[in-house]
Amino acid sequence: MSMRARQRIRAPRRGIPASKTDDFETNWADLSTSLKKIHTRDASNLSFEQLYRNSYNIVLMARGEDLYERIKKLEQEWLDAEVKTRVTAAISSSLLLAKELAEVQEQANERREAGERFLAAMREAFEDHQLCMGMITDVLMYMDRFMSTDHRKPSIYAAAMALFREHVLQSPIRSDSKTKVVDVLESTILFMIQLERSGQIIDRVLIRHCVYMLEGLYESSNEEESSKLYLTIFEPAFLDASKKFYQAEGRRLLETGDAATFCKVATDRLAEETERCTYTLSSSTESKIKEVLDKELIASNISEVVNLEGTGVRQMLDNDRLDNLRSIYVLSARVDPKKTPLTAAVQKRIVEMGKEINAGAVALAQTPAAIPAPKKTSTDKSEAAKRPAEKEKPVNQQTAAAIKWVDDILGLKKKFDSIWETSFQSDHVMQSAITTSFSDFINSESRSSEYLSLFFDENLKKGIKGKTETEVDSLLDNGITLLRYVKDKDMFEAYYKKHLSRRLLMKRSVSMDAERQMISKMKMEVGNQFTQRLEAMFKDMTISEDLTASYKEHVKKTGDPDTKRIDLDINVLTSTMWPMEIMASATRDDVQLSCIYPKEVEGVKQSFEQYYLGKHSGRKLSWQPTMGTADIRLEFARSNGKIQKHELNVSTYAMVILLLFNEVATGESLTYTEIKEQTRIPDHDLIRNLQSLAVAPKTRVLRKDPMSRDVKPTDKFFFNHDFQSQFLKVRIGVVSGSANKVENQDQRKETEKKMSEERGASIEAAIVRIMKQRKSLTHSKLMTEVLSQLSARFVPDVNMIKKRIESLIDREYLERIEEDPPTYGYVA
Amino acid sequence: MTTPHEYVTLVSGDGFEFVLPRSTACISKTLSMMLDPNSKFSEALTGRCVLENIPGVVLEKVCEYLCYNEKNKNQTNVPDMEIPPELCLELLMAADYLDV
Numbered sequence: 001m002s003m004r005a006r007q008r009i010r011a012p013r014r015g016i017p018a019s020k021t022d023d024f025e026t027n028w029a030d031l032s033t034s035l036k037k038i039h040t041r042d043a044s045n046l047s048f049e050q051l052y053r054n055s056y057n058i059v060l061m062a063r064g065e066d067l068y069e070r071i072k073k074l075e076q077e078w079l080d081a082e083v084k085t086r087v088t089a090a091i092s093s094s095l096l097l098a099k100e101l102a103e104v105q106e107q108a109n110e111r112r113e114a115g116e117r118f119l120a121a122m123r124e125a126f127e128d129h130q131l132c133m134g135m136i137t138d139v140l141m142y143m144d145r146f147m148s149t150d151h152r153k154p155s156i157y158a159a160a161m162a163l164f165r166e167h168v169l170q171s172p173i174r175s176d177s178k179t180k181v182v183d184v185l186e187s188t189i190l191f192m193i194q195l196e197r198s199g200q201i202i203d204r205v206l207i208r209h210c211v212y213m214l215e216g217l218y219e220s221s222n223e224e225e226s227s228k229l230y231l232t233i234f235e236p237a238f239l240d241a242s243k244k245f246y247q248a249e250g251r252r253l254l255e256t257g258d259a260a261t262f263c264k265v266a267t268d269r270l271a272e273e274t275e276r277c278t279y280t281l282s283s284s285t286e287s288k289i290k291e292v293l294d295k296e297l298i299a300s301n302i303s304e305v306v307n308l309e310g311t312g313v314r315q316m317l318d319n320d321r322l323d324n325l326r327s328i329y330v331l332s333a334r335v336d337p338k339k340t341p342l343t344a345a346v347q348k349r350i351v352e353m354g355k356e357i358n359a360g361a362v363a364l365a366q367t368p369a370a371i372p373a374p375k376k377t378s379t380d381k382s383e384a385a386k387r388p389a390e391k392e393k394p395v396n397q398q399t400a401a402a403i404k405w406v407d408d409i410l411g412l413k414k415k416f417d418s419i420w421e422t423s424f425q426s427d428h429v430m431q432s433a434i435t436t437s438f439s440d441f442i443n444s445e446s447r448s449s450e451y452l453s454l455f456f457d458e459n460l461k462k463g464i465k466g467k468t469e470t471e472v473d474s475l476l477d478n479g480i481t482l483l484r485y486v487k488d489k490d491m492f493e494a495y496y497k498k499h500l501s502r503r504l505l506m507k508r509s510v511s512m513d514a515e516r517q518m519i520s521k522m523k524m525e526v527g528n529q530f531t532q533r534l535e536a537m538f539k540d541m542t543i544s545e546d547l548t549a550s551y552k553e554h555v556k557k558t559g560d561p562d563t564k565r566i567d568l569d570i571n572v573l574t575s576t577m578w579p580m581e582i583m584a585s586a587t588r589d590d591v592q593l594s595c596i597y598p599k600e601v602e603g604v605k606q607s608f609e610q611y612y613l614g615k616h617s618g619r620k621l622s623w624q625p626t627m628g629t630a631d632i633r634l635e636f637a638r639s640n641g642k643i644q645k646h647e648l649n650v651s652t653y654a655m656v657i658l659l660l661f662n663e664v665a666t667g668e669s670l671t672y673t674e675i676k677e678q679t680r681i682p683d684h685d686l687i688r689n690l691q692s693l694a695v696a697p698k699t700r701v702l703r704k705d706p707m708s709r710d711v712k713p714t715d716k717f718f719f720n721h722d723f724q725s726q727f728l729k730v731r732i733g734v735v736s737g738s739a740n741k742v743e744n745q746d747q748r749k750e751t752e753k754k755m756s757e758e759r760g761a762s763i764e765a766a767i768v769r770i771m772k773q774r775k776s777l778t779h780s781k782l783m784t785e786v787l788s789q790l791s792a793r794f795v796p797d798v799n800m801i802k803k804r805i806e807s808l809i810d811r812e813y814l815e816r817i818e819e820d821p822p823t824y825g826y827v828a
Numbered sequence: 829m830t831t832p833h834e835y836v837t838l839v840s841g842d843g844f845e846f847v848l849p850r851s852t853a854c855i856s857k858t859l860s861m862m863l864d865p866n867s868k869f870s871e872a873l874t875g876r877c878v879l880e881n882i883p884g885v886v887l888e889k890v891c892e893y894l895c896y897n898e899k900n901k902n903q904t905n906v907p908d909m910e911i912p913p914e915l916c917l918e919l920l921m922a923a924d925y926l927d928v
Contacts, residue, residue, distance in 0.1 A: 048862040048869035049878055056881075056925060135869070138861040141927070
């Protein structure tokens with residue numbers, strides 16, 4: 001560069017030969033005629049270069065500003081003279097009726113045509129203007145560059161657009177009228193949209209172009225985004241009109257009173273407005289118009305729609321109208337993330353249906369109980385024969401009720417799950433709503449824990465026979481889901497324990513695998529603490545098996561020669577882990593003398609006791625004959641001299657009773673009192689066992705005199721040599737002793753009492769745990785902590801906690817530190 | 829409308845003609861507007877631009893620059909273009925006029 005810098009730079013040649021550049025007026029005259037030609041669409045003969053050079057020269061002459069002003073003036077004159085007249089001419093009188101909506105069809109048609117004409121004129125005028133100004137701007141580019149950089153003026157294009165706005169749009173349509181062109185334009189477009197909303201087809205493209213025009217024009221000349229005419233004038237008017245329209249539409253739809261229609265219309269309207277915004281108006285309006293729709297059409301009406309009598313959500317739920325539910329869900333979700341009315345309706349319906357199920361179960365449980373009652377009075381013989389069957393019935397009926405209850409709930413749950421998935425798009429708010437309502441009504445049924453446990457019991461005993469592993473799995477899973485809803489889990493645990501113990505001891509369980517699976521599922525669901533005792537029960541069972549085996553070994557070693565020895569199969573149970581109260585069912589008897597066993601059995605019993613205590617010193621064995629069973633072989637001497645052998649599987653007590661008859665000569669009898677004296681079996685158990693031996697139709701090993709259902713102390717019992725059975729092995733169950741059944745009133749009270757004792761203990765334990773950690777705590781904080789600690793197992797009663805605190809203070813575990821606020825301290 | 833020609837002709841004030849690809853010519857904003865097929869001016873229709881106030885020597889250099897620009901578009905480390913100092917003022921004016 002330094003080399004070149006030394007060379008002389010020639011001054012550029014001044015001017016261009018043969019140009020008339022020096023004269024502003026000549027240049028302008030040239031330019032203005034050309035510009036007019038452009039407006040009249042006669043540009044093809046014009047040379048761009050020439051025009052450009054004209055403006056270039058003028059600007060070089062430093063007359064740019066003059067040029068700018070003159071062009072503005074030229075444009076203004078053109079617009080005033082030509083364009084305006086053309087546009088106003090297109091406004092017909094029918095359009096001026098703008099404000100009131102044309103209701104008469106003919107008038108509407110006429111107005112529509114006029115409107116279309118006007119819009120077309122408008123569009124043409126604007127497009128012309130745009131095109132011409134585009135060309136003019138191109139030509140005047142040099143001026144524009146100069147003007148906008150040096151003088152901070154808006155480009156000539158913008159200025160011309162502003163002129164269009166002022167002199168065409170905002171000019172009055174008649175010299176004597178106040179209505180402006182733009183007002184007519186606005187009302188016309190709104191009218192068109194109105195037509196489209198009512199289902200007619202309109203010229204969307206035309207409107208779109210007019211909207212383009214409004215979008216391209218600005219309120220002020222600095223062209224701020226927010227001052228677009230579209231935004232300042234048209235959009236508010238449009239939104240306002242839409243608001244009114246949808247308010248009316250909402251009312252109309254509510255009057256027709258069909259929720260499904262409402263949803264459909266609302267959904268359609270939404271789609272329609274989206275389409276309208278895309279194709280007819282501006283997409284920037286979409287969100288705003290949707291807001292209007294949401295507010296006016298949906299939000300203000302949705303709760304009524306949801307609750308519409310006969311067609312609302314309730315109806316949809318009942319009839320599985322999944323599509324309707326989905327649309328109503330989508331609509332609700334638009335206006336309210338919580339979807340309050342919808343959730344409320346769904347919850348209400350779930351609770352209602354749940355209550356129905358509850359009521360159904362109760363009704364089912366009670367009907368059979370009600371029927372036998374009046375029959376007791378009649379002494380009809382045929383009815384007497386029926387009685388044993390009836391006696392079984394209420395028990396089963398109750399169980400059936402429980403199982404039906406669980407099944408119904410599972411059905412309901414499944415139904416709502418599928419609704420939730422397909423219609424509510426797996427929405428979390430809805431899910432929690434459904435969950436709470438389920439747990440509400442499940443917990444409103446006080447027997448829910450018991451029913452649920454019965455359900456498991458039934459299934460583990462019989463239900464899973466012949467089912468595949470996956471079926472069993474899903475069955476258990478279903479049950480577990482319900483368990484999740486049950487708040488009083490300790491209650492459930494108690495029942496489950498009871499049922500489990502029966503299954504284990506009586507070997508009723510179909511599959512130990514399923515049992516274990518169940519336990520592990522519960523463990524995952526509720527926690528370790530919950531299943532601890534259940535697992536301990538399983539452990540006891542295994543230990544007992546080993547024990548039995550080792551005892552047998554022991555017997556063999558000691559070399560007992562007695563071949564008639566009785567095989568002993570024993571279950572040693574840890575009393576704290578097992579629900580002892582159900583075994584010692586005769587708790588109400590004051591003094592319980594242990595039963596007198598026949599000497600053969602007594603011998604075995606003592607031998608085992610010796611063996612066991614020898615192994616584990618310091619333990620106490622207590623025998624639970626109610627839970628045991630025995631296999632005995634009986635010989636029946638038929639009247640024709642033959643001897644029929646049967647193997648009977650009976651309860652321990654029944655065995656004891658039957659063994660008594662060994663000592664009794666054929667044909668002799670024992671009275672009830674005699675049996676009782678000789679065995680010391682508690683009344684309650686004795687009656688039940690005698691019933692099963694003498695009354696139950698298929699298992700009459702004993703004959704009873706008189707033959708009636710009730711057992712009276714004076715009744716006589718005979719050994720029935722004519723016992724008939726097609727099987728060699730017969731199982732004789734104890735009447736109502738072991739069946740899985742709903743508890744009766746007394747038993748329930750008993751369980752509840754026990755429950756509340758247990759709860760009291762856990763509450764106390766929780767309080768002490770918390771206080772030991774915190775040393776001192778205010779009453780309310782202690783309450784919340786206790787509640788949260790225990791909520792996994794049950795919902796503690798606040799009064800109960802208060803009582804427990806009192807009692808702990810009395811026993812000097814806690815002390816009151818302060819009165820206001822009440823604060824407790826831990827006494828170490 | 830007829831499809832625009834692929835090449836356009838630039839004519840200098842003293843009668844020299846330069847034929848350029850349309851895309852190259854359109855690097856100049858002025859030229860691109862002049863040749864815009866949507867405007868109905870004669871240049872757009874004929875594809876021939878008469879630039880009366882640019883002499884042939886300068887227009888030659890302008891064309892050279894346009895080609896140079898087109899060739900080295902989107903590249904870095906491009907060698908400088910040879911510009912004779914006696915032409916630079918006139919070139920500057922032409923550049924202003926053509927808005928390059």
